[in-house]
Amino acid sequence: MNLEEEFAEYRGELVAHCYRMLGSLHDAEDAVQETYLRAWRGHADFEHRSSVRTWLYRIATNVCLNLLQHSSRRVVPSALGAPGNDPEDLHAQALEVPWLEPFPDQLLGADPATVVGDQASLRLAMVAAMQHLPPRQRAVLILREVLTWPAAEVASLLDTTTAAVNSSLQRARAELARLKPREEELSEPDEPLRRALLDQFQAAMENKDLVVLEGLFSADARWEMPPIPTWFRGRTDVLRLLDSKLRPGPGRRVLIETSANGQPAFAMYIRGTDGLFHAHSVKVLTLSKNAVEAVLAFHQPALFPAFGLPLIHGRS
Structure with missing residues (x-):
């Protein structure tokens, strides 16, 4: 295997690594491109004291740390303030905010469950x-707990002890324990219940069936729509939002199933005045054993190509 083939073999996991660091798919892809440029330039000095994979991870981590010196952390709407309760009073899109982005599972180039690191x-x-x-x-948390690097190897990479x-790892663990993402405590339903939940959600969204949706959402369901800062929490407020924003009748919307971040997702297309279905949003679902707990609806059509999806859907 030549060097170019080795680089290609690790691309998916390197993009995932940079995504964990940066919270942005686009930034992660740029970071991996910079990693490969540096690797090509420095290959003559690479003395094979480590594997090519380890060498690339060292470069990628340093590229990400350099990028993070000049950027703000990526956020979701719920990190910025309290939920709203009036669907007619949405804040304008905040395009200047560095929003968290979804990660298309297909970029891993393998079953997400087998990707290097904890899914x-x-x-x-x-x-x-x-x-x-x-x-x-x-970086310490990801290298130690996701990639399971020895502490001494992480210390060498970061030029520390x-x-x-x-x-640093202890402090990172303590902070994550304080934040305690609720979604990490949830267990997804087994098949066929998982399949039934997703099929019902897809059909109910396409047909604006609020009765079915009411039965699918948990009592404390959350709906977020970056780059719109306003978000909603609680089944009643989420349903009020969908009642306000979804136009009634069949043939208005098409949802295409996909997956992101190891979670089920749907790409939603809206029918335009031209009769074609145009890219609208990527909705990433968090499921519990028997309900939809959260939907992060990324209103960013520019994400569709990364999911291998066209900006205009052929169904009319």
Whole structure:
């Protein structure tokens, strides 16, 4: 296997690693591109004291740390303030806010369950929680607990001591325990209940069937819509939002199933005045054993190509 083939073999997991660090798919892909450029330039000096994979992770981590010196943490609407309760009073899109982005599972190039590192560390709630950690602390947590690197190897990468790495890891664990993302305590339903939940959600959203949706959402369900800062919590308020914003009648919307961050997701298309279905949002679902607990609806059509989806859907 030549060097180019080795680089290609690790691309998916490197993008996932940079995504955990940066919270942005686009930034992660840029970071991996920069990683490969640095690797090509420095390959003559690479003395194979470690594997190519370890060498690439070292470069990628440093690229991410450099990027994080000049950027703010990625956020979701619920991190910015209290929920709203009036669907007619939504804040305008806040395009200047560095929003968390979803990670298309297909970019891993393999079954997400077999990707290097703990799959749970890619879930949206965990990535959002990790954004609260200082960059070097975030790197320590990911390298030690997701990639299971020895403390001494992490210390070498970060040019610090093993004791400092262990101390940083303790602080990172304590902060995540304080944040305690609720989604990480949930267990998804087994098949066929999971399949039934997703099928019902898809059909009910396409047909604006609020009765079915009421039965699908948990009492404390959450709905967020970055880059719109306003978000809603509680089944009643979520249903009020959907009643206000979903146009009634069949043929208004099409939902295409996909997956992101190891979670079920749907890409929603809205029928335009031209009769075509145009990309609208990517909705990532958090499920419990018998309900939809949260929907993060990314109103960012530019994300669709990363999911292998067109901006205009052929059904008319």
